[in-house]
Amino acid sequence: MMKVYLDNNATTMVDPEVKAAMDPYFTEIYGNPNSLHDFGTSCHPALRKAMDQMYEAIGARDEDDIVVTSCATESNNWILKGIYFDLIKNGDKDHIITTEVEHPSITAVCRWLEEQGVRVTYLPVNQEGIVEAHTVRDFITDKTALVSIMWANNETGAIFPVEQIAEICKEKGVLLHTDGVQAVGKIPVDVIQAGVDFMSFSAHKFHGPKGVGALYIRNGHPLTSLLHGGEHMGGRRSGTLNVPGIVGMGKAIELANYYLKFEEEHVRRLRDKLEDAILELPDIYSVGPRANRTPNTVLVSVRGVEGEAMLWDLNRAGIAASTGSACASEDLEANPIMTAVGADSELAHTAVRLSLSRFTTEEEIDYTIEQFKKAVERLRAISSTYAYMPENMKA
Amino acid sequence: MAKTDLIGGSIWEEYSQKVQELMNNPKNQGELTEDDAKRLGGELIVADFGAESCGDAVRLYWIVDPKTDKILDAKFKSFGCGTAIASSDTMVELCKGKTVDEAVKITNIDVEKAMRDEPNTPAVPPQKMHCSVMAYDVIKKAASLYKGVDMESFEDEIIVCECARVSLNTIKEVIKLNDLKTVEEITDYTKAGAFCKSCIKPGGHEEREWYLVDILADTRREMEEEKLKEAAEKQASGEEISFNDMTLVQKIKAIDSVIDESVRQYLIMDGGNMEVLDVKQNGQYTDVYIRYLGACSGCASSTTGTLYAIESTLKEKLDPNIRVLPI
Ligand SMILES: Cc1ncc(COP(=O)(O)O)c(C=O)c1O
Ligand code: FES
Numbered sequence: 001m002m003k004v005y006l007d008n009n010a011t012t013m014v015d016p017e018v019k020a021a022m023d024p025y026f027t028e029i030y031g032n033p034n035s036l037h038d039f040g041t042s043c044h045p046a047l048r049k050a051m052d053q054m055y056e057a058i059g060a061r062d063e064d065d066i067v068v069t070s071c072a073t074e075s076n077n078w079i080l081k082g083i084y085f086d087l088i089k090n091g092d093k094d095h096i097i098t099t100e101v102e103h104p105s106i107t108a109v110c111r112w113l114e115e116q117g118v119r120v121t122y123l124p125v126n127q128e129g130i131v132e133a134h135t136v137r138d139f140i141t142d143k144t145a146l147v148s149i150m151w152a153n154n155e156t157g158a159i160f161p162v163e164q165i166a167e168i169c170k171e172k173g174v175l176l177h178t179d180g181v182q183a184v185g186k187i188p189v190d191v192i193q194a195g196v197d198f199m200s201f202s203a204h205k206f207h208g209p210k211g212v213g214a215l216y217i218r219n220g221h222p223l224t225s226l227l228h229g230g231e232h233m234g235g236r237r238s239g240t241l242n243v244p245g246i247v248g249m250g251k252a253i254e255l256a257n258y259y260l261k262f263e264e265e266h267v268r269r270l271r272d273k274l275e276d277a278i279l280e281l282p283d284i285y286s287v288g289p290r291a292n293r294t295p296n297t298v299l300v301s302v303r304g305v306e307g308e309a310m311l312w313d314l315n316r317a318g319i320a321a322s323t324g325s326a327c328a329s330e331d332l333e334a335n336p337i338m339t340a341v342g343a344d345s346e347l348a349h350t351a352v353r354l355s356l357s358r359f360t361t362e363e364e365i366d367y368t369i370e371q372f373k374k375a376v377e378r379l380r381a382i383s384s385t386y387a388y389m390p391e392n393m394k395a
Numbered sequence: 396m397a398k399t400d401l402i403g404g405s406i407w408e409e410y411s412q413k414v415q416e417l418m419n420n421p422k423n424q425g426e427l428t429e430d431d432a433k434r435l436g437g438e439l440i441v442a443d444f445g446a447e448s449c450g451d452a453v454r455l456y457w458i459v460d461p462k463t464d465k466i467l468d469a470k471f472k473s474f475g476c477g478t479a480i481a482s483s484d485t486m487v488e489l490c491k492g493k494t495v496d497e498a499v500k501i502t503n504i505d506v507e508k509a510m511r512d513e514p515n516t517p518a519v520p521p522q523k524m525h526c527s528v529m530a531y532d533v534i535k536k537a538a539s540l541y542k543g544v545d546m547e548s549f550e551d552e553i554i555v556c557e558c559a560r561v562s563l564n565t566i567k568e569v570i571k572l573n574d575l576k577t578v579e580e581i582t583d584y585t586k587a588g589a590f591c592k593s594c595i596k597p598g599g600h601e602e603r604e605w606y607l608v609d610i611l612a613d614t615r616r617e618m619e620e621e622k623l624k625e626a627a628e629k630q631a632s633g634e635e636i637s638f639n640d641m642t643l644v645q646k647i648k649a650i651d652s653v654i655d656e657s658v659r660q661y662l663i664m665d666g667g668n669m670e671v672l673d674v675k676q677n678g679q680y681t682d683v684y685i686r687y688l689g690a691c692s693g694c695a696s697s698t699t700g701t702l703y704a705i706e707s708t709l710k711e712k713l714d715p716n717i718r719v720l721p722i
Pocket of ligand 1: 070071072103105150152153154182201203212213
């Protein structure tokens with residue numbers, strides 16, 4: 001049976017080139033970069049190179065900081081909690097603006113901040129799954145400490161108007177953070193051109209290793225540390241440097257940028273082919289216009305078929321997909337995205353996300369199309385949505 | 396939290412083989428029509444339960460013989476995850492050949508148990524239990540249609556959780572049937588409280604008349620009272636209840652009476668006495684905390700000899716898992 005991995009927004013395969021770049025830093029060059037001896041200093045060139053690769057890839061300037069963290073969840077926690085300490089608890093601000101569709105590593109922190117007395121505004125998205133820039137303006141007050149808005153959404157791939165939002169924030173004098181996890185490596189990301197103050201990103205979403213992320217900090221803006229300890233990362237984040245991880249992240253982001261054109265052309269073509277074929281089936285729709293989505297993502301809603309049932313059938317056919325809806329996750333909530341974009345409530349539990357990568361092949365897409373259709377057929381045959389109900393028994 | 400919880404497992408790994416097979420090949424999936432009813436000489440009943448917006452909906456078809464009330468044939472259709480499909484399939488299997496009155500007695504527990512591979516291993520993880528509750532509810536719905544019970548009166552229940560539309564009766568029943576002890580369990584079984592969470596306790600998103608925490612406390616109290624009453628009835632009818640089946644209050648009474656009958660007199664003979672301070676259930680053990688009074692209290696042998704005597708008397712007369720602890 002063919003095995004097809006279409007869950008690249010959850011995590012990606014480490015590119016063999018990335019693995020090769022990391023390899024020497026496990027058993028050969030394993031010193032602590034903070035040590036004075038040769039074992040320690042011998043990893044410095046690779047670390048410097050990796051930092052160069054990261055700065056180059058996102059367009060950061062030398063006066064900016066890119067602090068490597070353990071994951072984007074840490075970066076997101078750091079920016080929100082740091083701003084809370086600096087500008088709210090020990091300052092005169094009391095308000096944060098974010099959106100209804102952020103990753104839990106933003107929303108859960110915001111909920112916690114609310115418990116600490118912070119006011120949080122969760123901006124709704126429109127039918128296309130994005131926040132319109134002007135709504136940000138409507139909610140900024142002189143008490144607003146931070147605006148945190150994702151660059152691209154993990155479920156739908158919808159790309160947010162970060163540049164326009166940055167202009168509004170700049171005009172109002174409010175700091176802007178963006179969760180760039182789903183944007184970096186999929187679309188061009190230039191922090192200076194976009195005008196953001198902070199950006200989180202994560203290596204395992206662009207064929208780098210898991211457990212390495214980063215927070216971009218414009219102009220080395222002060223931010224209370226989350227991890228106190230030794231003077232690592234210029235004193236901004238303590239913890240012995242994850243040397244192989246950083247080397248891998250550097251290589252991965254360089255490669256991702258190199259393949260951006262390929263992503264834009266080849267991956268997009270495969271995604272569109274898959275989406276077109278799925279949309280040929282009746283009563284299926286995809287969320288958000290293609291032109292404004294990351295090229296690798298499609299979220300489809302299959303009327304009458306519960307998302308987890310769909311995943312089950314796909315998995316039996318060797319295909320990995322995902323759903324944020326009901327049964328698949330630990331809790332029983334509907335997929336918040338479906339509610340957020342204002343889909344029919346009957347569709348709240350029908351979403352299936354397919355996310356490709358530059359390693360996805362045409363053959364895999366053809367196979368997926370075939371299997372997807374089979375699954376829809378089988379499950380719709382079982383579904384009560386399409387089943388017979390005598391007139392006199394209708395509720 | 397413990398070792399096993401730290402790396403989250405896939406809920407799919409917790410499905411029994413039976414559940415997995417039924418998800419792949421449900422046997423009773425399909426529709427029944429008026430034609431089928433005519434052919435079999437019965438009445439067609441079609442009942443819906445749940446809603447797609449909640450993530451689970453099931454439609455149950457019955458053909459019932461109006462003379463005998465027997466379910467001649469049954470089928471289902473389901474919008475739901477695999478476990479909903481498997482539970483519905485099992486539920487239909489259990490309905491077939493039963494009378495409507497018998498079918499109504501099928502509970503979600505019966506459905507879940509029927510899907511187990513091993514008698515003591517649940518067929519689905521707890522957060523999937525609501526799928527079998529749904530299967531149970533739809534039978535009641537079908538029966539109410541067949542019996543001509545007014546649909547309005549069916550809807551007239553007190554709805555505790557609006558998001559999941561779960562009634563007070565369902566919640567109480569589920570607590571009693573499954574011996575639920577926490578609000579989280581209620582949520583796993585019924586979905587009540589899984590959404591906006593307003594119905595869990597006061598102070599949520601929205602003010603409500605009923606809260607799961609209160610219902611749980613009240614129902615547990617009712618259960619305790621029922622148990623007491625049952626025991627009293629049993630006693631009245633001369634039936635012995637085992638120490639294990641007693642409530643804590645009954646256990647304390649039983650311990651007191653054994654001490655009064657068989658222990659205290661010997662202590663008094665020696666110029667001492669004792670009192671029971673507390674009785675606690677500690678896993679399988681019943682711990683009896685006592686204090687010596689009078690002559691016993693300073694006597695060195697009290698902690699060994701007397702203690703041994705008291706403990707073995709209680710063990711012999713009541714239960715081998717009693718431990719006596721002097722304070
Ligand atoms: C938008 C978004 N933000 C943050 C994260 C968290 O990233 P990490 O796994 O590095 O903590 C993810 C990953 O699922 C994501 O999709
Ligand atoms: S009322 Fe129960 S979860 Fe909303």
